[in-house]
Amino acid sequence: QEYTALKMEVVQWGAEAAPEVDAKTQGKKVFFIAATLRPETMYGQTNCYVGPNIEYGLFTINDKDVYLCTERAARNMAFQGTTQERGKVECLAKIKGNKLIGTKINAPFAHHGQVYILPMESVLPGKGTGVVTSVPSDSPDDYANLMELRKKAEYYKIDPQWAALEIIPVINTPKYGDVTAETLVKQLKIQSPKDAVKLAEAKEIAYKEGFYNGKMLVGSFKGMDVQEAKNKVRDEMIAAGLAFPYAEPEGRIVSRSA
Numbered sequence: 001q002e003y004t005a006l007k008m009e010v011v012q013w014g015a016e017a018a019p020e021v022d023a024k025t026q027g028k029k030v031f032f033i034a035a036t037l038r039p040e041t042m043y044g045q046t047n048c049y050v051g052p053n054i055e056y057g058l059f060t061i062n063d064k065d066v067y068l069c070t071e072r073a074a075r076n077m078a079f080q081g082t083t084q085e086r087g088k089v090e091c092l093a094k095i096k097g098n099k100l101i102g103t104k105i106n107a108p109f110a111h112h113g114q115v116y117i118l119p120m121e122s123v124l125p126g127k128g129t130g131v132v133t134s135v136p137s138d139s140p141d142d143y144a145n146l147m148e149l150r151k152k153a154e155y156y157k158i159d160p161q162w163a164a165l166e167i168i169p170v171i172n173t174p175k176y177g178d179v180t181a182e183t184l185v186k187q188l189k190i191q192s193p194k195d196a197v198k199l200a201e202a203k204e205i206a207y208k209e210g211f212y213n214g215k216m217l218v219g220s221f222k223g224m225d226v227q228e229a230k231n232k233v234r235d236e237m238i239a240a241g242l243a244f245p246y247a248e249p250e251g252r253i254v255s256r257s258a
């Protein structure tokens, strides 16, 4: 599985993360690394999810940069030319996902230039980087979780403002309009992020519709078919130093339900 790894630079640590990581990363740039299969949707990021119970690490990449992801992902990256020294992984600090919530980060290419880290229970520790950037216009999981967080901000111990950024239309599909994920969640009557079976169905439909019939509504490739724009957006991000390729080794892939 070939992902695009998006570099989301920390702008301000949340109150619980700051005392644990600020001193250890002085003078360095720290990036949350989100693994995505949909680089063409990055214009519509509204937040970024971590698993509240997942353990993350801050890994030295070179003299200047530190990447935040799961240790497993950092090890993979070390063998994919991401780190200065092949195969070497140096961990500066470990931190649990729930302590990262409320951290403000840059969202490359997004209409909302800066977004917040929020919790999502369904983030899988053994897939991608364990960091999932959220595009509620086109990802049913992201949409359902964002609505849940907005409804129960107090229960999830988040500042409602962190989940308040407006949903941005990115891709039009003939069947589902300008916000495919929102339309699907409503049509399939998905009530919560726990409706796993229906969410898997919605995701499959959203992938297919977006890829085969979607047209870009925004960005450098506005008006272009998604099929064609997808790799162009990806190349643009990589050329700008805002992303890099990240591959998942065979045998460790948690496949999506077909």
Ligand code: ZZB
Residues within 6 Å of the ligand: 035, 036, 037, 038, 041, 122, 123, 124, 125, 126, 127, 128, 129, 130, 131, 132, 133, 134, 135, 137, 138, 139, 140, 202, 203, 204, 206, 207, 255, 256
């Ligand atoms: C942004 C995005 C926008 C995504 C979209 C999807 C969609 P898959 O499809 O199961 O192979 N993801 C990445 N890592 C994890 C993880 N550890 N746990 C849970 N979800 C994760 O997985 C690839 C997609 O699942 C990734 O692409 C990421 O969300 C999420 F509009 O990034 B995506 C219809 C889907 N649309």
